[in-house]
Amino acid sequence: MKAVDSFVEKVRNDINVIAVVVCGSLSYDVVWDKSDIDITVIIRDQKIDNYAYCIIEDGITLSVELAPRSKFKRYLESSGSLGGSFTQAYFSNAQLVYTTDDSLYECFEEIKSIGIGDIPLTALRIAADLLHFRAKSLKWVKARKDPLYAQYFLLMAAESVANTELCLQGIPFSRNGIQKALTQNPELMRPFYLDPMSRRLSEEEILATIHKIDDYLTRNIDVLKQPVVEYLSDRDLKTMTMINKHSHSAGDALSYVFDFLAEKGIIEKVSKTIRLTPKSKATVEEIGYLYVG
Amino acid sequence: MSVRTTIEITGAKQNNLKNTSVEIPRDKMTVITGVSGSGKSSLAFDVIYGEGQRRFLDSISTFAKSRISQLKKAKVDSVRGLSPVIAIEQKKSNNNPRSTVGTVTDINDYLRLLFSTAGIGQCPECGHPLKQMTAARIAEHISSLPKETVVELRAPVYKIYGEDYDFTFHNLREKGYKNLLVDGEPFSLAEKKELDETKSYHIELVIDRFTLKNDSYIQLTKTIEAAMPSLDEDIIIKVEVLSGNAPSGFYEGFGCPRHHFTLCEMQPFHFSFNTPNSACNTCLGAGLSYVVEPRFLVVAPEKSISKGALKNTVYNPSNKDSYRAVQLYSLSKAYNFSLDTPFHKLPNHIIDLLFYGTKGEPVKMLNPPFSTKTNWITGRERPFWGFVHELESWHKNYMRRTTTAEAYEPSFVKDCMIEKICPECNGARLKKQRLQVTVGGLNIDQLCKMQLPELCAFLETLEFEEENRDVVSTIIGEIKTRLRLLIDIGLYYISLSRRSDSISGGEMQRIKMSTQISSELMGMLYVMDEPSIGLHPRDSCRVIDTIKKLRDIGNTVIVVEHDMETIKSADHIIEIGPGPGIHGGNIVACGMAGDIMKEASSPTGRYLSGKAEIPVPKKRRNLGDLFLSIQGARENNLKNIDLDIPLGVFVCVTGVSGSGKSSLINEILYKQLKINMTGARIEAGEHDYLFGATHLNNVINIDQTPIGRNSKSNPATYIGLYDKIRELFAAQPEAVDRGYRALDFSLTHANGTRCEHCTGDGIIVTNLQFMADIETVCPVCKGMRFSGEELEIKYLGKSIADILDMTVEEALVFFKDHRYLHHKLKIMNELGLGYMCLGQSSTTLSGGEAQRVKLAYELAKIKKGAHNLYILDEPTTGLHLSDIQKLLDCLYKLVDIGHSVIVIEHHLDVIKSADYLIDLGPEGGSNGGYIVAEGTPEQVAKVEASHTGRYLRSVL
Structure with a gap:
């Protein structure tokens, strides 16, 4: 913290600097002398060429990022709309070590938790990852007959389970999601993390764990379905292209979770005739979903 | 060195010109005349304008040249004495619906400037007048509050038209705003709260909050500046003092004292409907939006639904397993109608049901007996939203967020839609926040919709505060000069908001003339094509005056013209001829009107001197029993008029420019007849009824659009x-x-x-x-x-x-x-x-030639027994008097074998030859739209109130 203090002392007299925010592990975790320190400096609105510097202070590397105030606020307030994004996790643990602007305290206070309205959307995104790892694990154990590699995918799924669990409680999560979830609910994490980390699982155990993923998602299906049902509530057929465009995502990531909801009978999986290019004569069928209600 | 006083053309061989050499006096008004096809345009446009333009462009850099299309060298030995040349042709301007009289004349630019400098805003809550303030002044005023005061900047939130609150909120969140106040209560977009869609709320958005410190001023300024673009150029913000009360008088002269709203600095683009952030959200600045027209969904009303009554993109009966098949079958069972009944025999409530849905009532989906497999929807209950609603929501989705990779292509949906006045802005094209800004109590759209003299008078009455009086009076001066020019040239009946694609080529030419005069350049060479076209004899003197004005400020004007009045007013006349095509291309006569009259071989001279004329028909055809009857015509300026148009005779519709002739004949009569006869996908002008269409077999509009765009079409x-x-x-x-x-x-x-x-x-x-x-x-x-x-x-x-x-x-x-x-x-x-x-x-034919080719095509295929209605809009365009007789003979021929002809015309020789006249007026614009006189030319000539009648008296 000495390095941070001496950095703050230096910029205190700079009227362009509005706040110094310590992010990353220093703000909440144990650090050692090899750690660098992530710092965001909020500056007066202005156009600058370089937004990132590596500063040396008291022998410690400070990774400093500059953020003009208005842009920073807009970024922070919108971050939640993408559902507990990395930005929120990154700044939720941040520490405001110096500021000339009191309103920033409120800002940081607000992002310490995920808003109730943002929880379902965030959970939906993590569930999409979780279902992706589930599918991979199932493939490697059943089709490829390689339980060890399937176990590796289960471990990857563990982080998604941990993040979903935290998200459902409104807690922003980052790289330490598994540790946090372990302290909160070790029994939940056992089959996904503690067991696969401690020994080699049999094929039956792997299939049972996969089944537990299904159970876990089914238990929380009311939260997961909420944004989907809301989006499909106009009862128009929505193709994957429209879904991706609406949710600013790409590829088939969300189709896993839409398929899951369709399997559970909440929505209907259908298809729509499209042309690949505006001039194409041939038609193909694109996956689409419909809420029948 | 002596100053060159003539333009010398030697050895012109362009098109049919026969190695012609001629001198045209500079700084004078010269008319080039001659029978149609004699080579007038070749001389004026191809040789003089073409050479002038080419030489001017030759002087620019090669870099610039590579970016513009270059002109061909005219076939001429030499042209001396040219100056920069501008052609004022009759080409209609573009068809862009965004182009208006205001934009083409640049008057809108000045109006925008006027509003951005002198516009007064109003508090969105109580209408308290607000003066605009720059971000720096707002910040400075806030900074005058005691230190440690907490101030919040807010902005009003408007629900997006036709969308729910969620849609508006989703948009705000994407822009980076999370905190709102709904009816004064905090409302975070990250939390889950529902609003009642049917209620309206006072919603404000929290832009930022500050605790005032010594150095807050700069960041405050920057925050206000940054807020405007991030809020789609919202120009109203609210400054709320949170800690304690604001000192008394804080909002005085700064914002609304009750609701604390302040108007931010405005820029001209805030009033431009071509800037997405200023344009109306629904029509995106076009003033029109697309709605589904149920009529277009039914292609064969005499067939049943199962036999293809509906457009096949709505329901294709051959696809027996489609979702739509299940839906329609289920609807027919639930609402007890048959899919085999001819569509036009279905009761109205069923047709309503198909178009507008079950109003949310669920219908049990049944598998139709004709399907080959069970559809997944079978057995479920679903409401049906109606074809109209479905197509409209698809269209909206397409406009707002879908891509071309979607199944429904816009053309498929658009096929069933027509343009209607935008329901959100009501044709004003701008966001409603912009319309709250006024000058002299009126907003920019109200000014644009005024007729020009009215607008000019309104601007005269305005008074402004001392601080911006100088700036504003300069802007208003510019606007008034331009308006007066347009009024002087006879365009008093139009308004700035009139769409360019709705004005005629002649009107566009006059607008261009007025912009040229306002440039006040001298030493220019103007080449004009028939400026008298589309003008009532009463107004043609105005154009002649304008041309003279152009000449008097020191320009050379060359006019290609057939109009006798213009010819008589010219300083110099050149007649090319004597005949058309290969028979022309020579200079027949040169000099003043008197010289031309003396020239025996000059056809123009013969008409000028009165030796030749188009005779008044000795006998008019009697009116028969058949009439077309239009009732309650209200399109544009038409004043709810009823009229009968006799069939089987030669009818001429007259009236000063802007009196409503085209609205009546082209917009109402032609379009409604087309709809009645062919079910055309167009919308007729506003009227109640049209009777008598059954007397006709067909209606044919012979207009001046090109006959083909392919170079191989001829x-x-x-x-x-x-x-x-x-x-x-x-x-x-x-x-x-x-x-x-x-x-x-x-x-x-x-x-x-x-x-x-x-x-x-x-x-x-x-x-x-x-x-x-x-x-x-x-x-x-x-x-x-x-x-x-x-x-x-x-x-x-x-x-x-x-x-x-x-x-x-x-x-x-x-x-x-x-x-x-x-x-x-x-x-x-x-x-x-x-x-x-x-x-x-x-592609090389003129508009008039194209029209005559079309007329020839129609004349050549006529058969006895049929009864067609031919509509011609100003068929005398480009015709010399000697050719007008030929045209009249052809029209007589059409009538004599039992067809009907309606001609919209200003040319007195055509008017006097008609069997029946309908004179609209008495004036153009809002003072027009009435029927002033009806009857034979002799009867109309007796009507005092009719301008046409007055001029007719001189030729009858």
């Missing part, structure tokens, strides 16, 4: 002569021996015998980058357009290329034994098209 192909000529050639023994079919003689047929090097064009166009494209005669066919072997086939000694090179006159003699061809050619010749080459490319 009069012979349009009239249908060429098919017969091809057949003639294919039937020649030589051709039969070689196995040629008629198709092989086509210029468009790639595998035929046309020259493949030039693909039948006869010329090769070489693109020379920054030099003009060069057209060279095709080296393979030597300009004959056909390959050598085909040219060996001869009919009466002429090859097919020789025939295409013939004029109509020559062909008439050549084909005298061929009844069909002779008939068609004779009609073309009678219409004064004798000079036209059969193979002349359609």
